[in-house]
Each structure stands twice: as structure tokens, then as C-alpha cells.
Amino acid sequence: xxxxxxxxxxxxTADVRGLAxxxxxxxxxxxxxxxxxxxxQVAWLRLxxxxxxxxxxxxxxxxxxxxxxxxxxxxxxxxxxRRHHLAFSVADYDRFLTVLKTRGTDVFEKMQPDGSTRQVxxxxxxxxxxxxxxxxxxxx
Numbered sequence: 001x002x003x004x005x006x007x008x009x010x011x012x013t014a015d016v017r018g019l020a021x022x023x024x025x026x027x028x029x030x031x032x033x034x035x036x037x038x039x040x041q042v043a044w045l046r047l048x049x050x051x052x053x054x055x056x057x058x059x060x061x062x063x064x065x066x067x068x069x070x071x072x073x074x075x076x077x078x079x080x081x082r083r084h085h086l087a088f089s090v091a092d093y094d095r096f097l098t099v100l101k102t103r104g105t106d107v108f109e110k111m112q113p114d115g116s117t118r119q120v121x122x123x124x125x126x127x128x129x130x131x132x133x134x135x136x137x138x139x140x
Contacts, residue, residue: 008054013126016041020057069127077108080121085129093134
């Protein structure tokens, strides 16, 4: 069997610039060159230190019905641990949490059952679920 590597994750949106700015400002993604497609906009982003995995923000096709995400339906972040979400880790969890709260982001915090990892769940502007965890047990 072939060995696979994660290449990219795609998020569709009606607001490519706004969603890309959120991932850049809140999660530290950097914009990288993207192809110029005819008829729709894209933004390609990467996290520093992960050159092989990208986040592709793609303009939603207005002619295709949109399925609702928990956040777009007004669900609170405490429903995210068992729903679809992207997860990241951060070295300075407390600093990251302060940034989210300063922005007025609705968050749900919890600890993994063994007490080794702190977690915060929240939504991006389009209602996509996100999780950020402490990167090590010493960060609790």
C-alpha cells in the first residue's frame, strides 16, 4: 500500500478574504502563492513549520446548496468535541486563549480525561469548528 501524506484541507466560503484573514490573524497562518482560477477566488495558507500541509480557502459556488455547520446554526462551542472540527496545538495555550477572549470569541474549554492536555473549542467566522490544544502536559 502507498504511504500517504496530508496535502491540504479545503474550506469553502462566501468571503475568501475575510475567512483567510481570520486564519492569518487568529491562528498564525501565512498566505502562499495560489493559482488564479477563472470565475472564483482562492487563498492558500500554511502554518509556519508545516510546509507540506496547506489550508485552501475557496469561494463557494453560489449555485450549489450549502450544508449547515454547527456554528452557522447557532450551536455553542461546547458541542464541538464530538462534531467535525480541525485541531491545532500551541506552545503558549494561555496566551492563545487570551487572544480569543480579547476578540470576543465564544469558547468552550475542557481538559482531556487524563489531565494531560487543555483544549479550547470555537468557530471560525463561517461556523467551522476549531480546536486548539496545549502542546505539552507542562502547559497546563
